[in-house]
Amino acid sequence: STHEIEDLGGKVYEIREKRGRIFFEGNEELIPKINYCARTLERLMILLENRNIEGLEEIYSSIKKIDFGFIKPEQSFAVRALRIGRHGFTSLDIAREAGRAVIDSYMESKNVRLKVDLDNPDIIIRVDLIHDELFVGIDTTGDDALHKRWYRIYTHHAPLNTAIASAMIKFSGWSIEKALLDPMCGGGTIPIEAAMLARNIPPGKRREFSYFAMLGKVIPDVEERAVNIKITGIDRFKKHVDGAVENAVNAGVIDAITFTQGDATQIGETQIGDIDVDTIVTNPPYGLRIGSKKSVEELYRGFLLNVKRLLDTGSTVVVITPYKQMMRRMVNELGYEIMDELWVRYGNLDTTIFKMRI
Structure with a gap:
């Protein structure tokens, strides 16, 4: 920020x-x-x-x-x-x-x-x-905070705050020439925010601001970029994949993103084709609804093991989680290098964004 x-x-x-x-x-x-x-x-x-x-x-x-x-x-x-x-x-x-x-x-x-x-x-x-x-x-913003984007017509039951999603993408150091993957994409927030960032689409489009009453309806002149990018979003549940497609269509970036159904612990070429993925940015489930930390640990381990098989050495993985100690222990066991950590207060949760290298 x-x-x-x-x-x-x-x-x-x-x-x-x-x-x-x-x-x-x-x-x-x-x-x-x-x-x-x-x-x-x-x-x-x-x-x-x-x-x-x-x-x-x-x-x-x-x-x-x-x-x-x-x-x-x-x-x-x-x-x-x-x-x-x-x-x-x-x-x-x-x-x-x-x-x-x-x-x-x-x-x-x-x-x-x-x-x-x-x-x-x-x-x-x-x-x-x-x-x-x-x-x-x-x-100067108004009752609707800046993270409330216009494109969200489908809302996942645990949607990622768009400001945090954008921060994670920037934190990853993703270059728009490289392919980006979110293997647990939910309603598509991370892939859509990445596409909007790459194409310089202003997040404040199609909304009113409180500053209008003070300065008039002043809208900055922003030049959007027509760039080709490779972004993939995967989710286990078809309804989330369909919802992510709806949101991406509404944001005007569906041509930049491929959404498909799949399991983050078993992703292979079927889901990502021949795209050479360099960066993963994702928000795994926290397990708070089902109350099972063990199932979350199994998911994280399966995901991280699969990523090591899928991506080349030197690739970047960025994850947000409330389980800081568990994540540290697991990535050390599996041979990842933690490059950086960022503390984020997310609602009532203390979470950590991990930037890791394979």
Whole structure:
């Protein structure tokens, strides 16, 4: 994500991994550019306040000091609050106090009472309290986070977050001249994100953003690339394969991807033909639904053994899993080299992305 921000023109000055936040500086042009083009980010906020606080009263007083002159008198606003940690109040309490502070601040400076519209506001103010740290910002993205792509008409029961999928692809170092394989592709997220990345298709196409209310409907000019790529997606279940095809058609990249049915532990030339696969990026099942870690271990082992038979020495395998110790033990037993690891908070799970070499 840091590299992506800098590639788009931002100047990163602080990274807070455990808080899930990257702080950077940039000009106004970055707001539409990042919202429209960023693949690995969730949301872009303009930071108004960041400080440690002790209670609701301090949240109110901190927000009341902010200049909300960027909101036009005729525009409506809403507060969206997030609370993580142990507190004697709820996120609804935070939203109420923050909303009151915005209204009072604006009334004092403009002598106008701002309209509140919780369903369809012109301006969204984000108020996040993470333990004792307060973040207040203008949400330039909107209620739908950036990972919500337009192409998903079929939803797998455990869909991979598209921002994480894109991060995994970039983490792998995949070159578009080489073939990419996802042998447990589910609804096709990794193959589709890889094709969109290779062809420079903006993930922000076909959607509205909150920044429109501030800057107008500014859409960056992005030149898409018509390149030939070889991507294969495989899944055990036909309904997921069919769903992945639907999603790829909707994304406009079905010509770049071959989807087929197969077992990740038994993949052979029947599934991938004569394509010389160089990189595997995949999100194996976590087994949380069936509650069997043993079956997950058998799947991982079978998959990794099969990959060693299938791919040449020096090929790259990238996997995301909540079972960090199990994966480390297994890849060492099977003779893989761990090149890098990346910690990712995925929903309520602590997961690790492993980059391995055969």
